[in-house]
Amino acid sequence: xxxxxxxxxxxxxxxxxxxxxxxxxxxxxxxxxxxxxxxxxxxxxxxxxxxxxxxxxxxxxxxxxxxxxxxxxxxxxxxxxxxxxxxxxxxxxxxxxxxxxxxxxxxxxx
Amino acid sequence: xxxxxxxxxxxxxxxxxxxxxxxxxxxxxxxxxxxxxxxxxxxxxxxxxxxxxxxxxxxxxxxxxxxxxxxxxxxxxxxxxxxxxxxxxxxxxxxxxxxxxxxxxxxxxxxxxxxxx
Numbered sequence: 001x002x003x004x005x006x007x008x009x010x011x012x013x014x015x016x017x018x019x020x021x022x023x024x025x026x027x028x029x030x031x032x033x034x035x036x037x038x039x040x041x042x043x044x045x046x047x048x049x050x051x052x053x054x055x056x057x058x059x060x061x062x063x064x065x066x067x068x069x070x071x072x073x074x075x076x077x078x079x080x081x082x083x084x085x086x087x088x089x090x091x092x093x094x095x096x097x098x099x100x101x102x103x104x105x106x107x108x109x110x
Numbered sequence: 111x112x113x114x115x116x117x118x119x120x121x122x123x124x125x126x127x128x129x130x131x132x133x134x135x136x137x138x139x140x141x142x143x144x145x146x147x148x149x150x151x152x153x154x155x156x157x158x159x160x161x162x163x164x165x166x167x168x169x170x171x172x173x174x175x176x177x178x179x180x181x182x183x184x185x186x187x188x189x190x191x192x193x194x195x196x197x198x199x200x201x202x203x204x205x206x207x208x209x210x211x212x213x214x215x216x217x218x219x220x221x222x223x224x225x226x227x
Contacts, residue, residue, distance in 0.1 A: 032214050043114070043200055043218035089153070093214045096166045096207055097143055102152040 002027040004090050006101035013108050019077040021104045023064075023090035026071065031093040033057075033066055033073040038087045038103070047075075047088070080108045112136055114219035116201050122225045123191065131186040131222045133201030141206050142184040143216065144176060147198040159184060160206050191226045198223050 007022040025033065032051045036044040048057030050066035050073065057064050062077045073090060085108045091098040114135045123129050135142065144156040158166035159178040173195075175187040184201055202216040 034215070036218075041220075043116075043220045044202075045218070046215055049215065096158045096160075097155050098214070098216050100153045 002031070002092060002094055002099050004092055004099055004101035006088075006090050006104050008104070010105040010107055013080055013106070015082055015108055015110050016079045017108075019075070019080045019084075019106070021075040021088055021090075021106070023073045023075065023101060024071050025073065025090075025092050027092055030066075030068055033064075033093075034091040034098065035062070035064055035073070035075050036089040036091060036100075038089065040086070044089060080106070082108050082110050084108050114201060114203055114217050116199075116219035116222050118222060119220065120223045120225075122227060123188070124227055125191060125193075127191075128187070128189040130188065131199055131201075131224075133184040133186075133203075133219055135182055135184075135201075135203035135217070135219075137203055137217060139203040139205055139217070140181040141204045142178060142181075143202040143204075144184065144186055145200040145202065147200055147221070148196075153200070157186075188224075191224075193226050196224055196226045 003026045005024050034049045035047040037047045038044045048059040050057040053066050053068040055066045064073050064075045087103045087105050089103045090101040117132045141160045143158050146154040146156055155168050156170045157176045162178050173190050177185040198221045200221045201219045204216045
């Protein structure tokens with residue numbers, strides 16, 4: 001069945017470092033892809049999305065490009081801040097709901 | 111109120127208790143979801159309701175009983191739970207899946223942190 005695989009965390013970075021969180025997927029066809037973020041004590045928030053191949057989603061300095069050749073949707077940010085510390089989830093559109101990866105914890109120190 | 115709200119935010123219950131979790135969405139959506147989030151485990155989809163009809167039940171034990179009385183409200187009734195049921199329970203809503211022009215974005219509430227003692 002359809003699935004999402006994310007890199008294992010935690011990812012620990014210093015402020016202003018470059019961030020990459022890898023995400024690959026297995027799916028029939030080319031479903032919409034998403035990144036969600038979960039801050040401590042909160043629910044998941046949509047961070048960005050891409051609906052078709054080669055689309056680039058972006059928001060708050062984060063970017064991800066839908067690559068059908070490599071079935072990937074890696075999340076990147078050029079300069080992370082302490083406030084970006086959270087858990088990041090990659091997801092794809094399933095048959096009846098979103099299918100999520102296991103999540104990657106990001107910790108940014110000043 | 112805006113977005114998706116969940117009450118209570120925290121709940122401690124004994125194994126013999128009966129309690130209910132409530133979710134309300136103010137987004138005009140007509141599909142709602144329950145997810146379970148346990149430590150060190152991926153998000154588990156429990157139930158899906160679309161236009162108030164249950165369309166998915168992912169082998170969830172019968173001690174969890176969902177109810178969707180209208181498109182804005184979703185409940186999860188709990189009874190005779192086990193300690194391993196302790197988790198964060200997340201509610202989400204969206205437009206009906208597959209709806210023409212739909213975005214497939216799900217909007218989440220803050221969750222109910224459940225502890226079973």
